[in-house]
Amino acid sequence: MKPHFLFPYWCRYLGWGLVIAHVPMSIIGRANGMINPLDNPPTQSLFTGEHLFFICTSLVMALGLFIVAFSREKMEDEQIWQVRLDSLRWAIYINYLVLIASLIFIYDTAHILELNLWVPLIFFIIRFRWVIFRLSRSLSREG
Amino acid sequence: MKNNIRVERAIKNITQGELAEQVGVSRQTINTIESNKYVPSTVLALKIARVFGKPLEEIFMLEEGD
Numbered sequence: 349m350k351p352h353f354l355f356p357y358w359c360r361y362l363g364w365g366l367v368i369a370h371v372p373m374s375i376i377g378r379a380n381g382m383i384n385p386l387d388n389p390p391t392q393s394l395f396t397g398e399h400l401f402f403i404c405t406s407l408v409m410a411l412g413l414f415i416v417a418f419s420r421e422k423m424e425d426e427q428i429w430q431v432r433l434d435s436l437r438w439a440i441y442i443n444y445l446v447l448i449a450s451l452i453f454i455y456d457t458a459h460i461l462e463l464n465l466w467v468p469l470i471f472f473i474i475r476f477r478w479v480i481f482r483l484s485r486s487l488s489r490e491g
Numbered sequence: 492m493k494n495n496i497r498v499e500r501a502i503k504n505i506t507q508g509e510l511a512e513q514v515g516v517s518r519q520t521i522n523t524i525e526s527n528k529y530v531p532s533t534v535l536a537l538k539i540a541r542v543f544g545k546p547l548e549e550i551f552m553l554e555e556g557d
Binding site: 423425426427428430483484486487490 | 515516517518519520522523526529531532535
């Protein structure tokens with residue numbers, strides 16, 4: 349099989365680490381009065397407290413999900429690659445469905461952006477893992 | 492597309508895991524091919540046929556509607 353670019357297997361743990369790490373960062377930030385810039389009119393200056401808070405929460409989570417989604421499996425073969433492509437297709441369908449629905453029914457464009465940052469990746473990961481789980485379950489059933 | 496990998500494996504007396512190792516895929520993939528849930532690429536089909544030392548058409552056959 350031709351090699352495709354994916355992150356190494358161990359990167360998935362790094363990815364989950366980032367996703368989990370964003371939770372306490374978010375809680376501590378909010379406890380200290382930080383507000384997500386998406387909840388506020390954007391300020392022009394970079395690397396202010398709120399901008400850093402945004403990087404530490406939303407972007408860390410998005411980066412973590414991205415790494416989890418695109419890490420290699422232990423045994424990467426053509427079937428896994430097909431499942432991956434199929435899950436990506438479904439993730440794009442769902443993403444555009446959510447995007448179109450939210451453009452029609454919601455005025456709040458800043459949150460549509462935030463939604464778009466996560467929906468395709470989260471849906472992709474859930475669908476991909478679910479198919480892999482089902483494949484390995486049918487394998488263990490047959491023994 | 493159907494196949495008789497299971498029969499050929501029995502004749503050659505190798506397990507799904509051994510066949511998977513010889514063609515460089517996971518056991519899961521061999522299992523789904525055997526149960527007709529997954530159609531392998533031409534390259535993988537040729538590799539499987541080579542393990543059994545038979546022409547491709549003796550291992551994989553087209554079905555009605557293919």
